[in-house]
Amino acid sequence: MNQIPNRQVICxxxxxxxxxxxxxxxxxxxxxGSAAMAPFAQALPEQFVETGIAEQNLVGIAAGxxxxxxxxxxxxxxxxxxxxxxxxxKVDVAYSKMNVKLIGISGGVSYGPLGMSHHSLQDIAxxxxxxxMAVLLPADRHETKKMIEALVEFEGGAYVRIGRNxxxxxxxxxxxxxxIGKAIQLREGQDLTLIAAGETVRIALDACELLTxxxxxxxxxxxxxxxxxDVDAIVAxxxxxxxxxxxxxxxxxxxxxxxxxxxxxxxxxxxxxxLGIPDxxxxxxxxxxxxxxxxxxxxxxxxxxxxxxxxxxxxE
Amino acid sequence: xxxxxELKRKSIQIRMDVLQLIHGAQTGHTGGSLSxxxxxxxxxxxxxxxxxxxxxxxGRDRFIASKGxxxxxxxxxxxxxxxxxxxxxKTYCQFGTRLIGHPNNKVPGIEMNTxxxxxxxxxxxxxxxxxxMNGEPYRVFCLMGDxxxxxxxxxxxxxxAAHYKLDNLIGIIDRNxxxxxxxxxxxxxxxxLGSKWEAFGWQVTxxxxxxxxxxxxxxxxxPLQRGKPTLIIANTVKGKGVSFAENQPEWHHHVPNDxxxxxxxxxxxxxxxxxxx
Ligand SMILES: Cc1ncc(C[n+]2csc(CCOP(=O)(O)OP(=O)(O)O)c2C)c(N)n1
Ligand SMILES: [Mg+2]
Numbered sequence: 001m002n003q004i005p006n007r008q009v010i011c012x013x014x015x016x017x018x019x020x021x022x023x024x025x026x027x028x029x030x031x032x033g034s035a036a037m038a039p040f041a042q043a044l045p046e047q048f049v050e051t052g053i054a055e056q057n058l059v060g061i062a063a064g065x066x067x068x069x070x071x072x073x074x075x076x077x078x079x080x081x082x083x084x085x086x087x088x089x090k091v092d093v094a095y096s097k098m099n100v101k102l103i104g105i106s107g108g109v110s111y112g113p114l115g116m117s118h119h120s121l122q123d124i125a126x127x128x129x130x131x132x133m134a135v136l137l138p139a140d141r142h143e144t145k146k147m148i149e150a151l152v153e154f155e156g157g158a159y160v161r162i163g164r165n166x167x168x169x170x171x172x173x174x175x176x177x178x179x180i181g182k183a184i185q186l187r188e189g190q191d192l193t194l195i196a197a198g199e200t201v202r203i204a205l206d207a208c209e210l211l212t213x214x215x216x217x218x219x220x221x222x223x224x225x226x227x228x229x230d231v232d233a234i235v236a237x238x239x240x241x242x243x244x245x246x247x248x249x250x251x252x253x254x255x256x257x258x259x260x261x262x263x264x265x266x267x268x269x270x271x272x273x274x275l276g277i278p279d280x281x282x283x284x285x286x287x288x289x290x291x292x293x294x295x296x297x298x299x300x301x302x303x304x305x306x307x308x309x310x311x312x313x314x315x316e
Numbered sequence: 317x318x319x320x321x322e323l324k325r326k327s328i329q330i331r332m333d334v335l336q337l338i339h340g341a342q343t344g345h346t347g348g349s350l351s352x353x354x355x356x357x358x359x360x361x362x363x364x365x366x367x368x369x370x371x372x373x374x375g376r377d378r379f380i381a382s383k384g385x386x387x388x389x390x391x392x393x394x395x396x397x398x399x400x401x402x403x404x405x406k407t408y409c410q411f412g413t414r415l416i417g418h419p420n421n422k423v424p425g426i427e428m429n430t431x432x433x434x435x436x437x438x439x440x441x442x443x444x445x446x447x448x449m450n451g452e453p454y455r456v457f458c459l460m461g462d463x464x465x466x467x468x469x470x471x472x473x474x475x476x477a478a479h480y481k482l483d484n485l486i487g488i489i490d491r492n493x494x495x496x497x498x499x500x501x502x503x504x505x506x507x508x509l510g511s512k513w514e515a516f517g518w519q520v521t522x523x524x525x526x527x528x529x530x531x532x533x534x535x536x537x538x539p540l541q542r543g544k545p546t547l548i549i550a551n552t553v554k555g556k557g558v559s560f561a562e563n564q565p566e567w568h569h570h571v572p573n574d575x576x577x578x579x580x581x582x583x584x585x586x587x588x589x590x591x592x593x
Pocket of ligand 1: 029030031053055080084345347348349351383385386431432433434460461462463464465490492494495496554568
């Protein structure tokens with residue numbers, strides 16, 4: 001089982017690239033420990049900016065640095081970065097088209113028992129609705145590395161959301177093609193498509209395995225980029241498999257599921273079951289307990305899939 | 317009113333409870349809960365007008381934990397005062413609990429949900445303003461962190477409190493000189509902190525925030541000036557009472573292991589016996 005959290009991979013990747021490119025700068029808001037950025041701060045103090053506990057200032061400063069030709073990567077808890085700083089994200093980064101990369105750490109319900117102030121379950125919805133912002137979630141450590149490498153080359157605003165704990169590998173290595181905006185088909189199938197991003201990709205793969213045993217052949221899409229969206233892959237999934245289940249560590253409103261449904265409803269209406277956290281302050285607990293409680297599990301996906309196959313998910 | 321000796325014993329007991337709570341759940345903010353235990357003890361057992369059997373009594377003084385992460389000390393005090401059964405402390409941070417890792421106003425005794433830093437003072441300004449509008453005599457006590465002072469919203473609230481002459485508002489800064497990444501003056505310099513608050517129109521005083529008699533004197537004397545909000549800089553030691561946790565940045569959220577818990581409880585029991593006849 002993989003022991004390396006994605007945040008550590010981000011630090012290592014940025015450190016490696018920043019040694020070659022002095023314009024890469026990292027900013028934190030008393031978050032270097034939780035972002036695993038302490039090694040960066042230590043190794044390249046000239047390319048590191050600490051703002052203290054001031055997330056709005058953090059993003060505003062990053063926008064100013066970007067305007068001065070720097071390539072800022074901002075690392076702060078997803079809950080604060082996507083809420084406290086959102087106007088700076090909208091106006092200073094997105095509207096003025098600044099090249100700022102926002103890394104939302106400890107996303108979703110990573111801070112399980114700390115309550116709604118520390119959960120980020122609306123971040124994808126909020127950032128996705130802002131023009132000029134890309135939204136990305138890596139599925140594992142290999143994808144994290146490739147995503148950060150791609151983002152260093154990418155010009156513009158982007159929000160990356162990762163969880164706190166190590167994730168089980170989805171990929172066996174980084175020997176695969178990763179392109180921002182291009183979904184990756186992990187399993188081929190004709191009966192149903194599971195679409196996931198970030199932490200939930202692993203759950204989709206496990207659900208796919210359970211369903212294979214039941215004789216249901218699932219397609220699995222890793223939608224690592226929620227914006228810009230891979231419309232082709234979603235339309236193909238709708239046309240070729242006729243049913244979709246989306247899995248996300250996010251509110252059922254406005255996130256990955258909504259993005260998928262926006263596409264299918266226009267180009268190929270098919271049943272889309274959006275699995276995520278319902279519209280309530282999430283129950284307290286560890287990530288696994290919370291996922292289990294809300295049915296974000298391979299077993300529940302299996303049940304939903306059976307219902308979809310039998311057309312039992314009709315509105316009454 | 318409770319004697320300062322009794323308060324001292326109480327605050328040591330609260331520290332012991334906090335350590336056991338955090339050790340039991342294997343999560344929590346140890347350092348800040350220990351640094352602010354004396355402040356909370358004086359407020360809850362001596363200064364504030366409140367009634368655990370009537371948590372929503374309209375005349376109660378309000379307490380807002382703007383540094384919501386130090387909720388452990390608050391849970392232990394509220395349980396000790398009977399706001400909820402002590403038994404329930406076992407559920408702290410467990411699946412489905414209401415005793416989460418930040419203040420939760422589903423629990424009697426908690427006014428507002430906090431946890432995101434920099435919100436508490438604005439909420440407190442609103443409450444103090446509300447008291448004035450409604451002609452109510454209650455006061456609002458807001459506890460902030462020193463690292464938290466970097467949030468711009470605090471200064472927006474500071475300006476508003478002075479503008480509206482909210483002398484029923486008392487801000488307290490747990491000045492333990494540490495935040496997560498290290499010393500406050502290294503991470504984002506705050507000094508001269510008192511002059512900044514004075515410049516924002518507050519009546520400012522400094523006190524040893526781990527000294528019960530000193531705290532008691534100043535907190536019983538508020539407002540320090542009619543027509544002005546009061547700001548108390550309580551100089552504290554993060555991790556106070558446990559020698560190996562004191563002034564150690566890692567103890568911000570370090571969870572004591574079995575040995576550390578035993579040693580810490582030994583130190584605190586020894587201190588307790590000094591204050592017991
Ligand atoms: C808006 C916001 N940003 C970041 C955090 C994460 N955080 C929790 S505690 C803390 C450090 C607080 O330091 P300080 O205010 O000095 O409190 P104390 O030393 O008393 O624990 C940080 C950054 C938060 N809770 N809220
Ligand atoms: Mg502090």
